[in-house]
Amino acid sequence: MALLTPEDLKNINRQLQEADSAVLRVTGLDIKGVCKALYGTSPCSEKVGIVPVTSGNGIIGNFSASLHAITQYFGFDSFVTDMPDVSGYYEAVRNEAEIILMADDHTFLAHNLNNGKIANNQPCTGIIYAEIISRNLKTESKDVLVVGLGKVGFPGAAHFVHKGFRVYGYDADKALLEKTISNLGVIPFDPSNPRKFSMIFEATPCANTIPEAIISEDCVISTPGIPCAISEELRKKYNVQLVMEPLGIGTASMLYSVL
Structure with missing residues (x-):
């Protein structure tokens, strides 16, 4: 934790x-x-x-x-x-x-x-943050990117899969990524060949993990991670809707x- x-x-x-x-x-x-x-x-x-x-x-x-x-x-x-x-x-x-x-x-x-x-707390947090973004009223897209596939991100990714989303996944830990691909059938995301998403679920303990190349206008980012996954500059530039809170x-x- x-x-x-x-x-x-x-x-x-x-x-x-x-x-x-x-x-x-x-x-x-x-x-x-x-x-x-x-x-x-x-x-x-x-x-x-x-x-x-x-x-x-x-x-x-x-x-x-x-x-x-x-x-x-x-x-x-x-x-x-x-x-x-x-x-x-x-x-x-x-x-x-x-x-x-x-x-x-x-x-x-x-x-x-x-x-x-x-x-x-870890799976419950992953599931609720995934549920929030899955209910996004601003887009009909079923594509979602999950960044961080550990004890919070994996349950979140599983929840998206269960709800019928096309889930792209990335983790710097290759073992976690391979486990998620094998167990959930997520699509591996290659940061060197980026594409834009309207929904991103970020579950890492690192700051600024979300680069500009993957953010669409009015993107919804759901992140229980601390510190914040996106810079204030990018939030304003793309009118990002950010759901982030440390505990509640x-x-x-x-x-x-x-x-």
């Missing part, structure tokens, strides 16, 4: 509002609407216990507070435990949490204690998936 910083999580409510506006422009639905359509679920004020975890690199500043803000934004009743780790888990259960949210350096999970459903969209996907 990509490690966020306190800086990434500043003004999380403002970031969520901006993301909601971007998703609405692209799909005609807000984030809740996309999640409901994708999973067929709706929150009913489920109580969410957020457990800080100290293992690995330790607790990220603002992370638990940001999850608290995100869960409430999406209609859940949430609290952050006073204790971390196993003690925090025990505290959450004792305080009648129905869903547990907790993360270490490798896994960020949601676990619904009532129905046993469990969700991992993926968390909403996790929560709706376990209801």
Whole structure:
């Protein structure tokens, strides 16, 4: 899991509002609407216990507070435990949490204690960002480029394939690219022979991975990656619709998936 910083999580409510506006422009639905359509679920004020975890690199500043803000934004009743780790888990259960949210350096999970459903942030993030771009109202094209085919990008590519898109894929790691071609039948994209796309899903931890040669006018770029995959100059030049937010969209996907 990509490690966020306190800086990434500043003004999380403002970031969520901006993301909601971007998703609405692209799909005609807000984030809740996309999640409901994708999973067929709706929150009913489920109580969410957020457990800080100290293992690995330790607790990220603002992370638990940001999850608290995100869960409430999406209609859940949430609290952050006073204790971390196993003690925090025990505290959450004792305080009648129905869903547990907790993360270490490798896994960020949601676990619904009532129905046993469990969700991992990485595939849930890939799927929801893919779902958003698949609902793009601005084009009837079924061609989409997926840049980054790891733990977020691969589930996103699989979601596009499942929905009948013609998926082009690229990853600097040739093993990941070959795995995706073999398992999903995606079309390998050659950066040395570029073409323009109206829809791009980017899932890498690198900045400015999207060159001008592949961007069409009014292109929609859906990217959970941090830092941003496209420069501000190119965004303005091509009137790019950018869906990007560090934590909330993926968390909403996790929560709706376990209801």
